Structure formats: C-alpha cells, structure tokens
Amino acid sequence: MGTLNLNQLNRALIERQMLRERATGSALATIEHLVGIQAQEPKSPYIGLWSRVRDFRPQELEDLLTGRQAVRILLMRGTIHLVSARDALGLRPHTQLKLDRELRSGPFATRLRGLDLDEVAEAGRKILEDTPQGTADAGRQLGQRWPGHEHTVLGNVLRNKLPLVQLPPRGLWHRSGRAVCTTAESWLGESPRATPKTELVLRYLGAFGPAAVMDAQQWSGLTKLGEVFxxxxxxxxxxxxxxxxxxxxLPDAPRPDQxxxxxxxxxxxxDNVLLAHADRRRVIADDRLGVVIGGKPTVLVDGYVAATWAVTKERTITVDHLAPLPRSRQKAVAQECDRLQDWLGRF
Known part of the structure; x- marks a missing residue:
C-alpha cells in the first residue's frame, strides 16, 4: 500500500474526468462515464461537455434530451443531474432514502404532519402522468383534496417522493423553459430499478478515484458504503x-505521474469534479471553496481552481484570478477563454 500525494490524486482525477485531453467519443458515452453531470443551471452541462469532448456541438445534447436518451432528474446529493436514461432508472432509487429524510427533517417537515405522504405522492403521480406540469402547479390541484396545506409544500412532496424528470424544452441550448415534470416511468417507459451498489462504487472510482469511503458517500449522498468497499x-x-x-x-485505472x-x-x-470528494483539496484549496458554494464557474490551471469566469451581456468572457499567476499561465487562461467565446459565438 503506497502513499499518493495531492498532485498524484489531482492528475488521476483530471485524467478520468477527461480534462487533460478532450475525449473523442459521444456526449452520451461521456455522460455515462462521468455518472452524470451536475445540472442545476440548465446550460451548465453544455459547458461541461465542451471542456471534455472534442468537437462537441450543443445539438448533440439537445437531441439526447428530446430523444429521451438523457434526462434531467433529481439524483446525487438531492440535486438535479443530467444523466442517461439508463442511469436515471438505475440511480434514482438510491436517492430515495436521502429525500425521505429531507421530508421528515427539512424545512417543510412541520407543515407535513398528519399527511400520508405516500398517498399524496400517488395522487400527484396521476396528475403529472396525465398532464406534465410544475410540481407547484400539481400541488395546487392536490390542495383541493388536502385543503389547508400550501401548494408549494404539497409540490415538494412530489419532488421528493416521485422519480420526476424535467421535460424539454427545459435544459435545451437554444431555448429553455420552466421545469415541467412527469415521472420517469411515463417518460422512459420503464420503472426505476436500483443499480447494484457494487457497480455504483466501481463506476465512481472509474470517474473520481482513487477515493476513500467518505468521498464516495459525499458524492452520492448515500451512507454505509464501507460495507460495499x-x-x-x-x-x-x-x-x-x-x-x-x-x-x-480500480487496478487498471490511470494514475498519471504527478x-x-x-x-x-x-x-x-x-461541476462534479469540485463536489465529489469529502476532501476536495485534490482540485480546490479549502480557502477557495466559497467560489463553488457561490455557484461561480471556475478555471483550472495546472489541475487546480485558480480563477472564476463569467459571460457578460455582450457575450465576452471575463476572468477573476484568485491569486496572481505567471504571465505564461495568464496567457493560457486567456487563450482558453477565447476558444470558449468563439464556440459560444458559433452556436
């Protein structure tokens, strides 16, 4: 058993995340390799794929969403992810325990007392499968059956209890829209069936390893993974x-030289590369975690977060360096920003 330093862990992570050299495969294959892409912001998966896939075009992801090969769904850590249809069905059951705990102890818990949450969920299922709509809209209809309960509270029950997918145009590049939902069963024609936890851990290591048990638990939101390891x-x-x-x-996973x-x-x-470990120092220093929590897009320099970036109203890219960089590194950052700006201009 050897020791791996931060730079070795960093290189392994960057390699497996397809951030050293852009992949030549499809967007769908990349999404599956990464075990999904964080997608709270509707357009962020497009940038994540542009950074990882050679010659990526937004239309490729739009086609996956409209063709029901990929979906936006509540998954790891109780957040919206873009995943393949197969992973939506296989991963969503693992999220249920966390979402149930949230209902019991979260901000709406006191307002749910006395409700049969399973009964509410099944009534909501019928509404959403009959007419896809926002969960708050469905909550208003449920309010006729359970008067005295706020529609947002009832809608949150549906969000947590049902495997809901957000339908296009939500998440499309050229146009988007509000989150209109139906169940995964209705949209994909199959019922969720949990991927074995052993497969889940192996895939996690393939995309984020080497890793400790606590790292896998941080990424997934699951507990008691020590038994699986x-x-x-x-x-x-x-x-x-x-x-x-x-x-x-994994024995055959890449571990590049530091x-x-x-x-x-x-x-x-x-981006999940910043969220998938209990100890995130392999990619971002502890004193810079605030930029992730604040939801700022980030710049990796030599594998580590060194700056944030933003797109202005004029569609130009600005960079805010977190610390001074050598001139050669500043030039490399500017060149990559130019590449993204050019890509944004073409699409």
Whole structure:
C-alpha cells in the first residue's frame, strides 16, 4: 500500500474526468462515464461537455434530451443531474432514502404532519402522468383534496417522493423553459430499478478515484458504503493519502505521474469534479471553496481552481484570478477563454 500525494490524486482525477485531453467519443458515452453531470443551471452541462469532448456541438445534447436518451432528474446529493436514461432508472432509487429524510427533517417537515405522504405522492403521480406540469402547479390541484396545506409544500412532496424528470424544452441550448415534470416511468417507459451498489462504487472510482469511503458517500449522498468497499476489496488496489486515509482504486485505472502537464480548463457552475470528494483539496484549496458554494464557474490551471469566469451581456468572457499567476499561465487562461467565446459565438 503506497502513499499518493495531492498532485498524484489531482492528475488521476483530471485524467478520468477527461480534462487533460478532450475525449473523442459521444456526449452520451461521456455522460455515462462521468455518472452524470451536475445540472442545476440548465446550460451548465453544455459547458461541461465542451471542456471534455472534442468537437462537441450543443445539438448533440439537445437531441439526447428530446430523444429521451438523457434526462434531467433529481439524483446525487438531492440535486438535479443530467444523466442517461439508463442511469436515471438505475440511480434514482438510491436517492430515495436521502429525500425521505429531507421530508421528515427539512424545512417543510412541520407543515407535513398528519399527511400520508405516500398517498399524496400517488395522487400527484396521476396528475403529472396525465398532464406534465410544475410540481407547484400539481400541488395546487392536490390542495383541493388536502385543503389547508400550501401548494408549494404539497409540490415538494412530489419532488421528493416521485422519480420526476424535467421535460424539454427545459435544459435545451437554444431555448429553455420552466421545469415541467412527469415521472420517469411515463417518460422512459420503464420503472426505476436500483443499480447494484457494487457497480455504483466501481463506476465512481472509474470517474473520481482513487477515493476513500467518505468521498464516495459525499458524492452520492448515500451512507454505509464501507460495507460495499469491503466486499469489493479483493478486486481493488488500496493506497493512503498524506493524511493517512485509506484510498481505493480500480487496478487498471490511470494514475498519471504527478508532473504530467495539464491544460487550462473552464468548468461550469457546480461541476462534479469540485463536489465529489469529502476532501476536495485534490482540485480546490479549502480557502477557495466559497467560489463553488457561490455557484461561480471556475478555471483550472495546472489541475487546480485558480480563477472564476463569467459571460457578460455582450457575450465576452471575463476572468477573476484568485491569486496572481505567471504571465505564461495568464496567457493560457486567456487563450482558453477565447476558444470558449468563439464556440459560444458559433452556436
């Protein structure tokens, strides 16, 4: 069991996230390899794919969404993700325990007392499968059956209890819209069926490893994954990080040299590369976590968050450096911003 330092962990993560060299495969294959893309902001998956896929065009992702091969759905950590249809069905059941806990102890918990939440959810299912709409709109209809309960509260029950997908045009590049929902069963023609946790952990390591049990739990929102890692131990390699934590990894996964050169990359808001570990120092320093929490798009320089970026009303890209950079690095950042600006102008 060897020790891996931060730079080694950084290079492994950047490589597996397709951020060292853009992939030549399809957008769908990339989405599946990454086990989904964070998608709270409707346009952010497009930027995430542009940074990872060579010659990516927005139409490719739009076609996946309108063709029901990819969907926007509440998943890991109780947040909206863009995933393949297969992963929507396989991953959503794992999120249910967290969402149920949120209903019991979250901000709406006191206003849900006395309600049979399963009964509310089934009534909402009928409404949303008959006529896709926003959860608050469905909540207004439910209010006729459960008077005295706010429509937003009832709508939140549906958000948490049902596997709801957000339908296009929500999430399209050229046009978007409010979140209109129906169930995954109705939209995809199949019922959710949980992916085995062993497969989930192996895929996580393939996209984010080497990693500790707590890292996988941070990414997924699941608990008690230590049992899964122990079951997989004979199939995995183990390491230690510099703090002594045990890390697990796939035997054949890439672990590049710590001095491997890395290009500048622009990441969208809440990119999973910044959220998928309990210890995030492999990609962002602790004193810079505020830029992620604040939802700012970030710039990776030599594999680490070094700046934030934004698009102005004039569709030009501005950069806010978090610390001074050598002139050569500043030039590389400016060149990557120019590439994105050119891409935005073409689409």
């Amino acid at each position: 122990e079951a997989l131990r004979p199939r995995l390699l183990t390491f230690r990080d510099e703090a002594g934590r045990e890390l697990f990894d 001095d491997t050169p890395l290009p500048v990359r622009l990441l969208p808001e809440f």
